[in-house]
Amino acid sequence: MITVPTITPTEDFTGVNGLNLASMERKHEICSPFIPRRNPARKTSAEIISEARQSLRVQSTQRPFTPRDGHRQLFGKSSVRADRDNRPPSTFSLNAQNFDAPDSRPGSGTRLSPLDHKPKFPVPCDAEDPFKALPKPPTDPLEVKRRLPGGRARLLRSGSLTTLSPVEGHIHVKEQFNPGLGQKPLSAKRLPSTDHTEVRSGPLKTGRYRTASESRLMQPGVDSGVRLTEERAERKTELGNGDNTKSTKEDAESLVWNNMIAPLLQQLESMAAGPVLGVLSNEDVSSSGEALLYCVGTLKFLSGNSALLRLLLDKNCVGVAQKLIQRLCTAEDTNFTIAGHILVQLTATLRNLADHPDSRPLFISFSMLSELCLVLRHHCKDPDICTNISRIYSKLSSYSECRLALAQTPDCYQLFLELLSKHHQKQDLVVRLLFTLGNLTAKSEEARRQLFQCEACMDTLLQLYDTYQRRDNSPHTPPQKGPLSPSEPQAPPGSVQEDEDVLVKLVRVLANMCIHPTVGPALANNTICIQLLMETIELRSVQESEELLVNVAATINNLSFYQEESSVLRRSQLTIAKLMLKLVLSSSRDAMLEATRVYGNLSQSKHVRDFIMQNKVHQFVVTLLDSKSTEMCFSACGVLTNLALDPANRDSLSVEGAASKLVDCLRDFGPGDWQLAGQVCQALWNMIVCGSEKLLDTQERESLLEFLTTCLDEQEALKWIENEDIRDFHRACWELEFLPVAQKLMKTLRPPDLTA
Numbered sequence: 063m064i065t066v067p068t069i070t071p072t073e074d075f076t077g078v079n080g081l082n083l084a085s086m087e088r089k090h091e092i093c094s095p096f097i098p099r100r101n102p103a104r105k106t107s108a109e110i111i112s113e114a115r116q117s118l119r120v121q122s123t124q125r126p127f128t129p130r131d132g133h134r135q136l137f138g139k140s141s142v143r144a145d146r147d148n149r150p151p152s153t154f155s156l157n158a159q160n161f162d163a164p165d166s167r168p169g170s171g172t173r174l175s176p177l178d179h180k181p182k183f184p185v186p187c188d189a190e191d192p193f194k195a196l197p198k199p200p201t202d203p204l205e206v207k208r209r210l211p212g213g214r215a216r217l218l219r220s221g222s223l224t225t226l227s228p229v230e231g232h233i234h235v236k237e238q239f240n241p242g243l244g245q246k247p248l249s250a251k252r253l254p255s256t257d258h259t260e261v262r263s264g265p266l267k268t269g270r271y272r273t274a275s276e277s278r279l280m281q282p283g284v285d286s287g288v289r290l291t292e293e294r295a296e297r298k299t300e301l302g303n304g305d306n307t308k309s310t311k312e313d314a315e316s317l318v319w320n321n322m323i324a325p326l327l328q329q330l331e332s333m334a335a336g337p338v339l340g341v342l343s344n345e346d347v348s349s350s351g352e353a354l355l356y357c358v359g360t361l362k363f364l365s366g367n368s369a370l371l372r373l374l375l376d377k378n379c380v381g382v383a384q385k386l387i388q389r390l391c392t393a394e395d396t397n398f399t400i401a402g403h404i405l406v407q408l409t410a411t412l413r414n415l416a417d418h419p420d421s422r423p424l425f426i427s428f429s430m431l432s433e434l435c436l437v438l439r440h441h442c443k444d445p446d447i448c449t450n451i452s453r454i455y456s457k458l459s460s461y462s463e464c465r466l467a468l469a470q471t472p473d474c475y476q477l478f479l480e481l482l483s484k485h486h487q488k489q490d491l492v493v494r495l496l497f498t499l500g501n502l503t504a505k506s507e508e509a510r511r512q513l514f515q516c517e518a519c520m521d522t523l524l525q526l527y528d529t530y531q532r533r534d535n536s537p538h539t540p541p542q543k544g545p546l547s548p549s550e551p552q553a554p555p556g557s558v559q560e561d562e563d564v565l566v567k568l569v570r571v572l573a574n575m576c577i578h579p580t581v582g583p584a585l586a587n588n589t590i591c592i593q594l595l596m597e598t599i600e601l602r603s604v605q606e607s608e609e610l611l612v613n614v615a616a617t618i619n620n621l622s623f624y625q626e627e628s629s630v631l632r633r634s635q636l637t638i639a640k641l642m643l644k645l646v647l648s649s650s651r652d653a654m655l656e657a658t659r660v661y662g663n664l665s666q667s668k669h670v671r672d673f674i675m676q677n678k679v680h681q682f683v684v685t686l687l688d689s690k691s692t693e694m695c696f697s698a699c700g701v702l703t704n705l706a707l708d709p710a711n712r713d714s715l716s717v718e719g720a721a722s723k724l725v726d727c728l729r730d731f732g733p734g735d736w737q738l739a740g741q742v743c744q745a746l747w748n749m750i751v752c753g754s755e756k757l758l759d760t761q762e763r764e765s766l767l768e769f770l771t772t773c774l775d776e777q778e779a780l781k782w783i784e785n786e787d788i789r790d791f792h793r794a795c796w797e798l799e800f801l802p803v804a805q806k807l808m809k810t811l812r813p814p815d816l817t818a
Contacts, residue, residue, distance in 0.1 A: 118577045118620045120504045123570050123609070126456060126493045126563060338364075339382050347389055351400035354386075358407035365414035372418065379415060380424040383408055387433050391440055402444055405437060409450035416457045422464055431455075431464065432471045439477060445488050448481055452494035459501040469502055475513045479522045486526060489560045496526075496567035503574035510578040513571075520588065523568060527594045530564045533601060565598065566610050573617040576624075586624040586631045596634065599641040604648035615645055615656035622663035635664045639673050646682060655694055658686065662700030671704060675711055680718065687723040692735050695727050699741040706748035712757075721749055721757035725766050732773065732800075733782065736792060739773070740799035743807050750810060763811055770808050774801065 341357045361379070364370050386408060390401045412430070415421045425431060434451045441447045458464035468474060478495050485491050502509045513519060572591070576582040585591050598614050618631075618638060625632045638660065645657035661679065664670045674680055683705075686698035702720060705711045715721075724742050732739035746766075750757050758766065773779050779796055783789045 118582075118623055120574055120577065123497065123500060123566055123613070126490070126497060126567075339377055339379060342382050342386050347401065347404070348397055351397055351404070355400065355404050355407065358386075358404050358411065362407045362411045362414070365411045368417075371415060372420070374415065375418060375420055375424065379411070380421065380428050380430060383412055384428040384430055384433055387437060391436060402441060402447065405441060406444075406446045406450065409434070409437070409447055409454065413450050413453045413457075416454050422458060422461055425458060426463060426467050429467075431458065431468045435471050435474055435477060438481065442477075442481060442484060445485055445491060448485060449488065449491045449494075452481075452491050452498070455498040456494040459498045462505070465502055465505070468498075469506060469509055475499075475502075475509075475519075476516045479516055479519060482526060483518075483522050486529060489564060492526065493560075493564050493567055496564065496571055500567055500570040500574060503571060507578055510575045510581055514575055514578065514581045514584070520585075520591070523571065524588075524590050524594065527565065527568055528590075530561045530568070531594060531597065531601075532558060532561050562602075562607055562610055566613055569595075569598075569610065569613040569617055573613060573620055576617065576620045582621065583624045583626065583629070586621045586629045587626070589630050592621075592630045592634055596638060596641060599644065604645060604650050604653050608650050608653060611645060612650070612652045612656050615642070615653065615660055619656060619659045619663060622660060625663075625666070635667055636669050636673060639664055639670045643677065643679070646679065651691075651694075654686075655691075655697060658683065658694070658697040658701060662697055662704070665701055665704035668708075671708060671711065674701070674705065675714060680705055680711070680714060684715065684718040684720045684723060687720070687727050692731050692738055695731060696735075696738050696741055699724070699727070699738070699745045703741070703745040703748055706745060712749055715749060716757050721746060722762060724749075725758070725762060728766075729769060732769075733779065736779075736795040736800040740795075740803050743800065743803040747803060747807050747810070767808065767811050770804050770811075774804060774808070 338357050338360055342354060342361070345354055345357075347354060361374075365374055365379075387405075390405060390408075412434075416425070434454060438448060438451055455468065459468060478499060482492060482495055499513065503513060572585065576585045595614050595618055599611060602611055604611055621631050622635070625635075631638075642657040642660050645653040646661075648654065661670070661674065661683070665674060674683075680702075683698045683701045686694050689695055689698075702715065702724070706715060724746050728739055728742045732742070776793070776796070780789055780792055783792055
């Protein structure tokens, strides 16, 4: 923002740059001193400082991407439990191949040879009604071998088990059970091919095969029970040879399967998530640890299906998980290892549940965010558990209600810092914890203060910065030692993108922290912090590391607000100005914008202004006034306001047509953005303060006077705004930002006789 002293015709405006659209929300909070002002056009110190602090901006980054593991395993490939020799025998991957290995069999079990046939359901030889009794085992074991396998084979080829439909005559049997999850109850009308008796029953009396409309699957409104009785009578009289018994048995098997077994399988499928949750709620950890492990593993696999997430939430999966966490924390003293294995699966399940928007109120109501912090304290050395919980936090901390719940957890900031220090080499854990800290410090002054006051906060963050500051582009070469102690451990070489993702999130945390008035001056005077930021700009290119360099420039812009005489940043401002040339001359709009904002703050120094003019940066800044972005124009106006302080610079700006472009910018954006209009007027004021006739010709001067005269009328300036809330906001900006400077500028532009 602009530092505005008392305005007199002989004074220059000394400006600093920086406007954030997010800070526009705070413009409603118009500062008013306790003692009424004598001159309403004169700003108080509180107003000047408040406006200047609006240049400090919050940074935002995208949540880290987590690729989905396609293997159904209890522990993923990246888990520390991947070594099977260090795991209990019951924690192998749930894959079919594991059950074929000799060492995967239960110790008390017996190896059974596979069956060489497909068993059928033998039924009593009652062709009259095969449903009078349930299937019974055969009296002669050899009877199974005498059967022909063709009947069951044809049954399986007809369709999957879960899609078989009962006949119409016995539809009441299936209605006793619920259909499978995600499936609609199948009517007999849809699947006439499931009636396997119509092909094997032989020809009808008319000498032709029955059509679908003549089969047992009747159309609605037909008495299916009577028709079924007639068909049975037909089969009894027609099939008098030796095939009668076989056909009747095969027909009965299909009916039993369709009406009895398939519905039961569907019911079990729909109830799978609820028998599992019941076990988790009732079983004891110490006595049934492995059973709980497999149940939670099953729950994790179920939660990986987006269609089942809603079902798990409806069955109170979050509440069951909270109770289980409490039991695990109390029982881990006696069985810490199995508790850790269970928690890996449980936190993975909660990680999947966090994807569903309806889960957020449940996580809050069950205090799950605080419970997970308790798990982190107990299992801080377990990278699997810590990584799963960090993924939960990175997802939920993007929402305000979850951020508030997490921020109210005691000592969560200190806990995160300790985990960052302990697991500094585990990139996927580090990047998610940093993203969570960035979310917490984005909107809360209290969070910024609490994080900064944690023990070894800056040492931990800056050590991470140095660790992941890749000083060699080769992905196979470990990072060289930076400005920190050579004895500090270094992370193993990873991909350039992974290291950069950590820095993007870490720099965002620094940018958000330094908004606090206590933290900002401390960071601006931190030698290691300033050196690391400058080194990043020097080592990286905008084409390959655009987001990182934009965040670094935004952090420097925030820190440049605190330019004390002895600060490290003030002593390094000329070096920073040279580094900003890389961003200004890049093709990235965001990089240009951030670099221009930095120049707007640093150009308060005479050395920086001379550097800008010598390297012709002012030409680029004047060109930015043609931008259609109000942010870009505002930043450029801030730089020009400071450059115009030096009389020698005004002629160079006049040659570039700066004054004319400023007038055009005022006309285009002024009525919609009175803060920008005030900034333009301040830049014009500094340019014409010495009465230079080269800046504006007579026509441009008259046109500017006419526009200012219109804008000084409150009714004319605000007539196009209909919404009352927005009108109050624009009125405040018009009164504080535009009106005082526009009045002084008009007095300078008017001829002396008219002024008198």
